[in-house]
Amino acid sequence: MFHAEVRDVAQTPLDAAEALGFVEAPGHGAGALFVGAVRNRNQGRDVLAISYDVFAPLAEQCFGEICAEAEAKWGPDLRLFVAHAKGRLDVGGLSVVIAAGSPHRNEAFSACRYVIEQIKTRAPVWKQEHYTDGDSDWVQGHALCQHEEAAHG
């Protein structure tokens, strides 16, 4: 069971408590949480904010596929919550929230780590950093490869 979402953070910010609440269950003794946030420095430049550009329909499908892969690896008892920001966030703003709930901690930790690592290389999301000197630049990322096409095309 999972929840996968691209959220317009100009309307509603991401919420770690919401994510953990979703993955709770009476049979779950473990909940793992990953929170990504905008930091104030990258590649030697002072960052004010980041704008997240997202191809939302494909991103939500991608999140769902990643969650299904995690369920296949760590069992059907797993509950997952994935939400990624769309829009501009200042330093400290939450860009991504992932929670995993399971009966035992190993599955929760492993699934949470798996989901964020897969999102970073597969999800159609792009960061534009805004710097204190007034400049802005798109972050160089991971080229989508044949693996994605073979697995999802």
Added chain:
Amino acid sequence: MIRVNVKLFGAFRAHGESVALVVRKHGSISDVRAALLARLGAERAELLSLSRFADSHAILAEDTPVADGAALALLPPVSGG
């Protein structure tokens, strides 16, 4: 000839929200790629070569046929998280 629309993301946003292109009938994604390169110019050739085309459901292979009115997306290297 057929018309397709390509939504732009990331660094390609500098060229607008989307680009309307005309490609040959019974063309494929590779024809869309060539038409987009001609539109955006050689200075975008490297980034375009690292980018993939998709629809709302999947990344598309280069030999995927495109239909008249197709709504596509151009996905440059990703940087989410």
